Amino acid sequence: MSSELERLLRDARKTLPEPDAASTDRARERALVAVRRRRPRLRLAVLAGAALVVALGLGVGLGSLIAQSGSAARGPTGFGFLPEPGWFALQSAVPANSDQPAVAVAASVPFAPDDDNRGLADPSGLPYSTLLRLPPDGIVIVASALVRGEEQRYGAPYPEHELPLRVRDSVPFIQYGTQVRPEQPLGQYQLRSAINGYDVDLTFYFGTPRPSSALLAEAQGQLDRLVVSAKPSPATPAARQPDAVATASAPGIIDRAFVCVPAFVGGIQQFEASAHKGTGRRGSSWDRPAFAALSTTIAASAALAVYNELAWMTAGRPSPSSNVIDPRFPEYAFPIRAWGTLAVNGKLCRSTSARVPLGTKGLVRREVGAFDDRYDCASPRVLVRVRATLESRTSLKTYRGFLRTTVPVKEASLAVRTQTGKPLVYAEVFESGKARLFTAPGCVPD
């Protein structure tokens, strides 16, 4: 028994992750510098002196090379960049609200044609083609602003700041754990601030992993010209207003976004969206509360079936016999009271700061009955947002590989988009037992 456990333990070391490219590059440089430092001091001093001279020369050169011919987008209306001489700026066509961010992008190099839609930024904010060819001395700043809603004040990591912001307050940041350009890494830094009633996300992309002080100063010059208008009109709640019963108490709200990876099924990455309405009401609880879920197929074993769920949400109080998955075998039940009224698979999903609007635009309404109605949607990585109003304040805690809460949910919604912003799924559940499901037309009934 002990040797079996010990064998399993030794096997489990295979699951350890590997260092990312940025860390590897940094370590390589430190290793090589350490080896070079072992050379005679005099030679080192000469090299350092020469490097200083070159660096100074480059700094002066960079300053004088900044062109004065940068084209500017239309002036920012509420949120955007006034371009520095030699810089280029884009901004989104619509102002921010609490659901849809406004986006502004500034670059020290001309935008690639793919990214410049007549002066308007892509709604995702990521000028991907420009970043792929960003030269070592190039800088791109991506800013997005979301009107601060009530739900975002619960410990959201947006400290209050005043303009101008400072580049030096930013921190290294790799979104979704990936480099935009792994073979030639960019320096990626993030700065979050609450300004004038907006939650503002700024991401700085430098053409080199370790930007020089000259590059940082250049970025600061453009950052000084970020405009965030005075206080916006009151926030529009991102989701439906709670009903009268809910507003009588002080509900907790969870509003999180994740990037999730569906498993390969038949050669394509796909997930299932499903929902059923609440049935079996017993007083204040439900045997099968209203439910919506996203699942994929990674485990065939009934004992591990719950790990096929990317995310689920319920509404209404679950009874002790309520299960996440209708159990095929009694010993492999996954009670909602233990596994969560709202949960996200921590093995297949990771937190992201990406904005995922909640809404049904572009989606088709599907029938939702007492049994799971399932739809297959194909997509590689997907952005998933869950937003729930709960009976009391809570947060998602780790439980057996899931991030979950066991606090009963009053109402919840879930939205899925591709990484390029295409809507795939929207679902809602209510403590009244009602559930609604919308999917992209391309999602097919299972």
Add this chain to the structure above:
Amino acid sequence: MRRRPDTELILLARKGSTEAAEVLFDRYWTYAWRAAYAVTTDSALADDAAQEAIEKAFGALDRFDETRPFGPWLKRIAVNRAIDHLRRASRQAGLGEETATLHAWSVGEAADDDLRQWAVADAVAALASSRRTVIVLHYWLDLPVEEIAGILGLPVGTVASRLSRALAELRTALEEEHVV
């Protein structure tokens, strides 16, 4: 192409060959980082610890006894650094809402095996840090009890009893999940 032995690479690196140093780096960096990650369960701490370890090791190649294996020496430095970082971090801050995981974030073809290993890794991650550290050092980094005692500054008996208790706790947790 012939795989050049570590000793040859170390001798060349001592003479200033950055090419040899790079080959040596590529051979051992992931190994050092994973050792640091196993101890810290935190990517940022592992980055710091492993980078410091690799810098220290490469800067001290002159003092390294090339008749001994390079990997275990580097691993020992990485583990020491990781434990330093872990102690510093635990003094500075409490736990966040999301506890660390010890496994990578991808599903291979043998998904059931992956999930079983994840379950074990999760159970290890859920141990108290004093127990987790001895389990990780012994079963994942293959360090003998005596060496773990030296690294942690504990009596050998204490390390052995922590190992024993940690194994018992793991067994209970994994039996509950039908993993063992």
